[in-house]
Amino acid sequence: MSDKQGNIFSTVEKYYKDYGLRAKELKKEGKKFIGYVCSFVPLEIISASGCIPFRVRGDIYEPITKGDTLLETIVCPYYRSVFDLSVKGKYDFLSGLVIPHGCDSMVRSFSTWSHSLPYSYFHFVNIPTVCVESSFEFFSAELNTFMKSLGKFSGKGITDDDLAGAIRIYNENRDKVRALYEFRKTDPPLISGTELTKVLIVGSSLPVGEANTLFDHVLAEIRQRGRSPVKKGPRIFIDGACLDNIELIKLVEEIGGNVVADTICNGARDYFPKTDMGKGPIDALAHRYLDKVNCPKTYRENKAGTFEGDIASRFGDIGAYAKEFKVSGAILYVYKYCDPFGFEVPARKAYYKSINVPLLSLEDVYSAGTIGQLRTRVQAFLEMIG
Amino acid sequence: MAEEQKDAKPKKRMTATKAAASIGPMVKEFITGTLKAKAEGEQKIAYTFIVCHHEEIFRAMDVVPVWTENFAGICGAKRDAERFLQRAESLGLSRSLCTYALCGIGFDQWREELGQMPPDAPWGGQARPDMMISSGQILCDPRSKWYQASQQFMPDVPIYNIDLPYPLFQRDQDHRDVWGYYHKYIVEQLRGLVAFLEEQTKKKMDYDRLRELVDLSDRTWNLIEETYDLRKAVPCPMGTGDAMNTMVPINFMMATQQAYDFFLNLKKELEEKITKGEGEVDNEKYRLMWGGGLPAWFALTDFNYFNSKGASFPVETTYRMVAPLNEMDLPETKDPIEHLAWRWLGYWTLWYDKAKKRPGSEPDVERLINRIEEYKIDGVVMHEAFSCRTWHVGLIWQLHQLAKIYKPIPVYMIGKDGKKEKVYRELPSLILESDIIDITSYSEVDTRNKIDAFIETLESNRLNKAA
Numbered sequence: 001m002s003d004k005q006g007n008i009f010s011t012v013e014k015y016y017k018d019y020g021l022r023a024k025e026l027k028k029e030g031k032k033f034i035g036y037v038c039s040f041v042p043l044e045i046i047s048a049s050g051c052i053p054f055r056v057r058g059d060i061y062e063p064i065t066k067g068d069t070l071l072e073t074i075v076c077p078y079y080r081s082v083f084d085l086s087v088k089g090k091y092d093f094l095s096g097l098v099i100p101h102g103c104d105s106m107v108r109s110f111s112t113w114s115h116s117l118p119y120s121y122f123h124f125v126n127i128p129t130v131c132v133e134s135s136f137e138f139f140s141a142e143l144n145t146f147m148k149s150l151g152k153f154s155g156k157g158i159t160d161d162d163l164a165g166a167i168r169i170y171n172e173n174r175d176k177v178r179a180l181y182e183f184r185k186t187d188p189p190l191i192s193g194t195e196l197t198k199v200l201i202v203g204s205s206l207p208v209g210e211a212n213t214l215f216d217h218v219l220a221e222i223r224q225r226g227r228s229p230v231k232k233g234p235r236i237f238i239d240g241a242c243l244d245n246i247e248l249i250k251l252v253e254e255i256g257g258n259v260v261a262d263t264i265c266n267g268a269r270d271y272f273p274k275t276d277m278g279k280g281p282i283d284a285l286a287h288r289y290l291d292k293v294n295c296p297k298t299y300r301e302n303k304a305g306t307f308e309g310d311i312a313s314r315f316g317d318i319g320a321y322a323k324e325f326k327v328s329g330a331i332l333y334v335y336k337y338c339d340p341f342g343f344e345v346p347a348r349k350a351y352y353k354s355i356n357v358p359l360l361s362l363e364d365v366y367s368a369g370t371i372g373q374l375r376t377r378v379q380a381f382l383e384m385i386g
Numbered sequence: 387m388a389e390e391q392k393d394a395k396p397k398k399r400m401t402a403t404k405a406a407a408s409i410g411p412m413v414k415e416f417i418t419g420t421l422k423a424k425a426e427g428e429q430k431i432a433y434t435f436i437v438c439h440h441e442e443i444f445r446a447m448d449v450v451p452v453w454t455e456n457f458a459g460i461c462g463a464k465r466d467a468e469r470f471l472q473r474a475e476s477l478g479l480s481r482s483l484c485t486y487a488l489c490g491i492g493f494d495q496w497r498e499e500l501g502q503m504p505p506d507a508p509w510g511g512q513a514r515p516d517m518m519i520s521s522g523q524i525l526c527d528p529r530s531k532w533y534q535a536s537q538q539f540m541p542d543v544p545i546y547n548i549d550l551p552y553p554l555f556q557r558d559q560d561h562r563d564v565w566g567y568y569h570k571y572i573v574e575q576l577r578g579l580v581a582f583l584e585e586q587t588k589k590k591m592d593y594d595r596l597r598e599l600v601d602l603s604d605r606t607w608n609l610i611e612e613t614y615d616l617r618k619a620v621p622c623p624m625g626t627g628d629a630m631n632t633m634v635p636i637n638f639m640m641a642t643q644q645a646y647d648f649f650l651n652l653k654k655e656l657e658e659k660i661t662k663g664e665g666e667v668d669n670e671k672y673r674l675m676w677g678g679g680l681p682a683w684f685a686l687t688d689f690n691y692f693n694s695k696g697a698s699f700p701v702e703t704t705y706r707m708v709a710p711l712n713e714m715d716l717p718e719t720k721d722p723i724e725h726l727a728w729r730w731l732g733y734w735t736l737w738y739d740k741a742k743k744r745p746g747s748e749p750d751v752e753r754l755i756n757r758i759e760e761y762k763i764d765g766v767v768m769h770e771a772f773s774c775r776t777w778h779v780g781l782i783w784q785l786h787q788l789a790k791i792y793k794p795i796p797v798y799m800i801g802k803d804g805k806k807e808k809v810y811r812e813l814p815s816l817i818l819e820s821d822i823i824d825i826t827s828y829s830e831v832d833t834r835n836k837i838d839a840f841i842e843t844l845e846s847n848r849l850n851k852a853a
Contacts, residue, residue: 070786072779074482074772104527108779110554111748115783124554127529128571129522130547132578138551138571145564152558299522299530299547307541338484339775343487343531347538348479363480 008217009195015202016246022206031207032095032154035119037082038102038242039265039293040127042285044166045097045147047208054089055204055266057244058082058151060368070116075105076337077366078242079279083109087116096121096153098146102297103340120152129299131291139286139297147282163281169208169286170275176215177203177271180222183225184260184325187235188228189222193249193259195229200246200266230258233385235326237357238262239318239348240333241341249369255379256386261325263318264333269293296340318348319355329385331378332361337340358385399627399686401691402666403659405652406628407673413460415635417509423450424513430587433528433536434519436637437707438550439730440579442603442722445641446596447583454532456484457512461493462683462823470496471824479535484528485773485824489521491535496597498539512840517544517586519579523551524734526776546582549575552734555749556741561735572727580723593722597640600722604729605788606646607708613653618761619701621665622738626676626699627689628666633705671696672764672844677754678703678781679769682820685828688837692767701761702775703753709736750780751787758813765844766815771822785815810851816840 006019015021023033024208033054035157046053058081078268085091096119099106107124114122122334128135151158175202199218203211233256238249242265249259262268273292276285290298294317302310312319322328332348336340345361352359358382364370401407423429434440436453444451461467467485470492475481477495479488493512493832503511516554518533518540533545553568557797580591617624624632632652635645644844659665662776674697681704682688689699714732737749737756744752757763766788768781792813801807820828 070783072770072775074770074775075779088582101524104775107524107554107781108775109783112749112780112783113788114557115746115748122556123558126523126551126554128551129549134571134574134578135549139566141564141567145559149556149558242616265825296531298528299520299534301547302534302537302541302545305541305544307538310537310541334480336480337775339483339527339531342483343482343528343535346535350480350538361478363482 005155008214008221011214012198012202012218016198017273019057019201019205020054020091020093022210023052023295024069026052026207027093027211033093034093034121034150035086035091035097036099037079037097038100039108039270039295040100040102040289040297041098041125042143042146042289044170044281045143045150045158046162047169048162048166049147049150050156051095051150052207053204054094055201055244056082056086056089056097057201059085060245060247071109071112074167074337075109076103076335078244078335079103079105079109081366083113086113094119094379096123098123098125100125101127102295103338105337121148121150127297128290129297131300136283136290139290140282143285145202160281163285166208167275167277167281167284169212171277173203173208173212173215174271174274174327175197176211176212176219179219180215180325181261181268181325183222186228188230188232188258189260190225190228191222192228192230193236193238193252194253195244195374197243197246197249200271201246204266204270212291222315228238230262233255233257234382235328236327236382237318237322237327237330238264238267238333239330240264241335241338242266243333247368248331248374251308251371251375252331252382254376255382256360257329257378261321263294263321268317268321269279269295277379305367307347307350308354311347311354313346318351322355322357326355329358329360329381331381332359334361334363336363336365393588397487397687400690401628402633402749403624403628403652403655405648405655406624406631406732409631409634413456413638414509416638417457417512420452420513421510430516432517432583433515433533433714435521435526437525437622438519438521438548439726440519440548440576442596442599442726443576443579443583443591444643446592446599447580447587449583449587449799451638452513452515454490454512456634457493458510458637458823459683460488461489461508462825463686465684465825466508467684467823468825470504481773481824483773484526484532484776485821487535488773490532493538495539497664497725501644514540515543517546517582520547521550521555522547523549524554525550528776538835544586546579548577550730552731555721555735555738555741561738565731565735568731569727572730572808573724576723576726583690596722597722600725602643602646603641604711606640606649607711609649609653611710613649613656614701614706616653616660617835619660620673620762621663621667621670622673622698622720622776623659623664623666623667624652625689625693626702626704627686627693629699629702629705630681630686630689636708637705666698667693667696667764669696670698671848672698672841673762674699674712674765674767675731675754675757675763675769676702676704677690677757677766677815678750678784679778679818680704680771680774680822681769682818683823683827685830685833688818691834691837695837697841697844699767701757701763703750703757707733709733746787746790748784751784753786754788755773755791756849758788762809763813764847765813765840767818767840768815769818772827773821773824776849779818785817788813788815812844812847814840814847
């Protein structure tokens, strides 16, 4: 990756459109890429093994065909699309795939993935559902198992120093993303939601060192900007699961909104939580991925004893971001058949009401076919709050 | 062609066994019993889920479990779930989510709003709980989300979420290498449940009683296995339709003498039927396996429709949530909690070793293969319930793997005398599609047309084999 500053967004565009291009180049140099599908996969362990993590994506413009001959259509459409592209050979440059217990569909389809794809390595990482002392201990043991398994595959025994080094570089990575989000605080933001989303999606397809360089170049480019690429408009927060394309965000910005913050997996959920360096590396990773990644799949005990206290605790990060990024409205974007998010919709709605942030709740099917409907609903929402 | 019949009220399914026929009143008695217990207020009521290996703990602590999936199933079977599903939707919950949960949440929200049971609540309704015991890990995301969602209108009802992992089958890993830390974690989770119940009931656990109940469950597990093994007989004395009734003592009444006695009686009844040569159907032509998926509770008469075509179901994978303990190779322990945790791990990893020995197999596939061979199965039927990912994702792939073994062409195999034999190992399969309780997803005509076509295929195979 050799693009100079100034051309950086053309590089981003190139890697966004031809997703996996850089991985294919590096594969020719003998590098091993390990695919992953969810925020729960500890990337530091993959990097410490000498392999390169690669977030596999779906494609809302690609009809799901071959995938449906092997995987049920009751699986969430995002995951079906990722599987469909995979069985059509889009990611055949991967050497392996790691699937965590992010949801039932991931667990139940692990056999389907591992028998349908040509990769040499597959591993399932069990993620506890609760955050208590015993679950952290269990998760540390599970991460050790993963580390040994991947180390055996890569031929490189992973040391604590390797892990500590990987943790450090991923923390730098997250710092840089946090710095990019800072540019969203101006009104209008200095970086559009569409631009930032592309940058982050591309970042998850590159070796972390190259992603850091890319982010540095983007940061430098934005710092030099005199004015915002978007007009001032309602400041929108996107809440939901994995949004691995720009379409919804682009749509909001085309209609006049400014997407300024999020909780999505390819955004704040993946990039904001850092790993504490004080603990042993595996324990530190266990805490980061189990506790700090705020996913509805993890059950959070209601310690307040009231509904209001419970939602304030579970969704407090949303309230904090809404305040920090001066949000004027939010879009809750959930996929059909997504149980972890789907069951939280009423509680999330109540939470937004409690913090006085207007909310548009959308259930979608991860298809270009619904963009027109989304446009109508988003437009009405922006008019309402604008 | 089958004709459309979608009555508002379900027709009663004909049972083959007296034992299965006794289940309806038993469930009704159980539901009314929970309401009575609630009214008397002497025992605590706990919402909870089946297949968590925690029944013994509840019963030892005199806590009354209310199986919320059971109540939703009853609403479905009585074709009275729609109003509760709609109420859940009005709260913002998508119909694509688990409809058991939607039905339960809709019902509970309505009851809380009224301060009394919703009008004409099925069998008197579902008692308000004193606590809710949810579960996470591997089995079912909605289980850890359902009660959390219900807390929106029952914030005073505390939740204990018990984590119950098991190592997923991975070819590069021996599950015994990792199950030590799995066991330790499950034990801690179960002890956490005991502590929670002690706090809620203000009583201490009686570990001698718990040990007795665990022993009773173990004996019941083995007895169920012996009983269900009798269904290997030709003709088959009891089918899956009946097993969807007899799942009640397996899943809702474990750790009770009543469940043990139920299976003693069922075993005796099946032995008598076998002696008399009585089958589930009068002229058994096809032996089918219910190979996956929860049933459409509102359409159990479809089993009778299969029966009317000469098809019997000697075996199913659904709700047969027990296995012979002597095949599990469980470490010895005198601690009942530790034993429960080992039994949990033993159950879920039962087919792992066998699956490893067969290329292309996996535990779920291996179980199907073993059942097909042991029960002399001619075809596999599955049901895809659109709202449940827990039990219904992976079924298509399992059939793909089976098709690699049971081919629609003659296969040459080495016979007992060492000579090549031409054998037909074709195994047709049928996937029915609807839901567990959402009747709007179901078409009786389409379903029965599919069954008719499937039966024609089975008949064609039967004639080919005979020729």
